[in-house]
Amino acid sequence: MRLDLDSLPALVGPDWIDGRLYTCADIFEREIERIFEGGWVWVAHESEVAQARSFKTLAIGRQPVIVTRTDKGELVTMLNRCRHRAATVCQAERGHASRFVCAYHGWSYTPEGRLVGVPQPEGYEGVLDRSALGLKTLRTESYGGLVFASLNDAVAPLSDYLADAKPWIDRFNRQAAGYPLVVLGDHRFQFEGNWKIPMENTTDGYHLPVVHNSYLRFVESETSDRLASVMASDELYCLTLGNGHSVGIFDADAIDLDLPSRKPVPKHYEQLARELSGSLPTADVARILRAVGGVGFNLNIFPNIALSGAFLRELRPLGVDRTEVRHIALGMGGGPAAANRARLRIHEQFQGPAGLGSSDDREAWERVARGARAGGDMAVLLNRGVNRERAAGNARRAHATDELGMRAAYARWREVMADA
Amino acid sequence: MPDFRSDRPLDTNLLGRANDVLFHEAALLDGQDYAAWLEMWAPDALYIVPTAYESLEDYSTVLNYIHDDADMRRRRVQRLLSGSVHAMTPPSRTLRSVSQVRLLERDALRDEVRVTSSLYILVARSGTQRMIGAQVEHRLRLGSAAPIAGKICRLLDADQAQGDLTFLI
Ligand code: FES
Ligand SMILES: [Fe+2]
Numbered sequence: 094m095r096l097d098l099d100s101l102p103a104l105v106g107p108d109w110i111d112g113r114l115y116t117c118a119d120i121f122e123r124e125i126e127r128i129f130e131g132g133w134v135w136v137a138h139e140s141e142v143a144q145a146r147s148f149k150t151l152a153i154g155r156q157p158v159i160v161t162r163t164d165k166g167e168l169v170t171m172l173n174r175c176r177h178r179a180a181t182v183c184q185a186e187r188g189h190a191s192r193f194v195c196a197y198h199g200w201s202y203t204p205e206g207r208l209v210g211v212p213q214p215e216g217y218e219g220v221l222d223r224s225a226l227g228l229k230t231l232r233t234e235s236y237g238g239l240v241f242a243s244l245n246d247a248v249a250p251l252s253d254y255l256a257d258a259k260p261w262i263d264r265f266n267r268q269a270a271g272y273p274l275v276v277l278g279d280h281r282f283q284f285e286g287n288w289k290i291p292m293e294n295t296t297d298g299y300h301l302p303v304v305h306n307s308y309l310r311f312v313e314s315e316t317s318d319r320l321a322s323v324m325a326s327d328e329l330y331c332l333t334l335g336n337g338h339s340v341g342i343f344d345a346d347a348i349d350l351d352l353p354s355r356k357p358v359p360k361h362y363e364q365l366a367r368e369l370s371g372s373l374p375t376a377d378v379a380r381i382l383r384a385v386g387g388v389g390f391n392l393n394i395f396p397n398i399a400l401s402g403a404f405l406r407e408l409r410p411l412g413v414d415r416t417e418v419r420h421i422a423l424g425m426g427g428g429p430a431a432a433n434r435a436r437l438r439i440h441e442q443f444q445g446p447a448g449l450g451s452s453d454d455r456e457a458w459e460r461v462a463r464g465a466r467a468g469g470d471m472a473v474l475l476n477r478g479v480n481r482e483r484a485a486g487n488a489r490r491a492h493a494t495d496e497l498g499m500r501a502a503y504a505r506w507r508e509v510m511a512d513a
Numbered sequence: 514m515p516d517f518r519s520d521r522p523l524d525t526n527l528l529g530r531a532n533d534v535l536f537h538e539a540a541l542l543d544g545q546d547y548a549a550w551l552e553m554w555a556p557d558a559l560y561i562v563p564t565a566y567e568s569l570e571d572y573s574t575v576l577n578y579i580h581d582d583a584d585m586r587r588r589r590v591q592r593l594l595s596g597s598v599h600a601m602t603p604p605s606r607t608l609r610s611v612s613q614v615r616l617l618e619r620d621a622l623r624d625e626v627r628v629t630s631s632l633y634i635l636v637a638r639s640g641t642q643r644m645i646g647a648q649v650e651h652r653l654r655l656g657s658a659a660p661i662a663g664k665i666c667r668l669l670d671a672d673q674a675q676g677d678l679t680f681l682i
Binding site for chain 2: 186277278279280281282283284304306307308310311312417418419422430433434437438440441442445446447448449452453455456457
């Protein structure tokens with residue numbers, strides 16, 4: 094579908110978007126340019142590149158990059174592109190390397206990106222300035238274990254960008270019960286649809302009892318009862334956090350895991366409690382049991398990372414109608430094996446392509462993508478709760494089942510996309 | 514239903530009896546007879562679909578797509594049978610082919626054998642067909658009415674992004 098991009102501002106209203114935001118290839122191209130290659134993008138969790146010389150590869154927008162940890166312990170993101178004739182210098186998705194050696198003509202680079210080896214240098218005497226031919230490094234900054242990089246050297250500091258999301262990142266990290274939060278693995282799946290569909294989903298409390306009806310009835314009846322009250326409860330809210338970020342609360346008791354819970358330990362943790370009690374003091378066991386299920390909120394950080402209850406959701410836009418989603422499992426680094434096993438099993442139950450929750454989300458998202466092919470410029474409504482949204486300091490607040498988080502994300506989208 | 518408890522002498526036709534179990538299991542899953550499939554499992558069995566292709570000694574310490582004990586298997590099947598699973602509306606149609614069945618080990622004491630096989634699944638849904646391949650390892654109690662004592666399905670592309678896998682591997 095072709096569209097005059099000058100008309101972009103008119104495609105996003107305060108509480109609706111034009112359906113072509115999901116389907117127009119030209120809009121997608123501009124998103125890659127402006128949002129993914131122009132701003133901060135989440136590239137790694139620090140635990141994925143914990144040791145010196147460890148690395149991870151991925152793409153920012155469409156540009157292949159390497160994230161490395163240097164001998165000095167710094168995080169570096171650089172283009173995965175040989176300075177000679179452009180071949181990628183690292184093929185593995187993750188690993189350890191003291192040198193990145195380009196397999197085409199053998200130029201080699203350090204984990205900082207310095208060019209240190211050029212085979213048969215005779216032909217280059219007086220020709221090559223090696224010091225200027227390191228791998229191109231990108232702005233890389235991290236907060237609370239989350240590593241972001243930007244292809245835009247002029248981007249504002251990450252700390253400013255994260256704005257009011259920062260205290261929520263801190264709260265999210267408390268689920269490691271005093272241990273460092275670390276990545277334990279991930280579930281990867283693709284769906285035929287635009288990346289913004291799952292982005293909206295992160296703070297969509299409205300869909301839970303409907304899309305996850307079969308999960309709640311057959312897998313997790315304890316949650317099911319809780320959820321019934323959730324929908325009506327006033328304690329559950331959605332809050333805007335600046336720059337398109339937002340948080341949706343689905344369990345007010347699990348916002349700050351450092352505070353004592355008002356509820357008894359759930360029955361399904363009894364087994365874990367017994368296992369932990371064998372080797373840990375009571376206070377530690379209590380802290381772990383409090384934290385093991387994750388936090389009671391979903392934090393959406395525009396554009397590509399969500400801190401969602403107990404896991405991270407990464408979005409990788411592959412095309413206007415193809416997206417890869419990674420649900421990244423987290424655990425307590427160096428913590429009790431039984432606690433991490435419990436977290437893994439919790440993740441497997443709901444998440445991923447065979448998970449009893451994610452699979453239905455995935456299906457709903459594909460239906461949105463399919464439906465949006467109809468009707469051209471018809472609106473997608475984001476106006477749930479407009480009537481009860483109110484100011485809360487600098488932020489806006491509404492009920493957790495309202496579409497406030499989406500309104501905030503699209504306001505940011507409009508700002509970035511419509512700029513001349 | 515084939516008789517897994519047949520009194521054919523174990524050492525003469527173990528492979529044939531293992532084939533019976535594997536083919537029957539594949540037919541049940543293709544027929545979406547999840548209730549009958551559930552009955553094929555021993556209560557202490559784990560059903561595992563790992564997120565990496567490489568074999569591991571212990572899958573409990575890593576993230577898997579599926580790591581079901583009896584309780585989780587039952588919940589999974591109840592959900593599938595509820596008819597309200599969006600990912601199965603409409604259902605994925607599958608056609609499984611089990612081949613290269615090999616007996617690796619026999620534990621005479623427990624009357625258990627370890628069997629590997631190659632599994633291809635052709636999956637049709639919503640106008641597209643795709644192919645899934647996996648190396649499967651079963652532990653089978655051939656003398657039992659619930660012969661599946663363990664199953665690990667290593668997807669060929671386990672470390673790549675998957676499509677929907679609700680129909681079970
Ligand atoms: S392209 Fe890398 S050495 Fe030539
Ligand atoms: Fe969901």
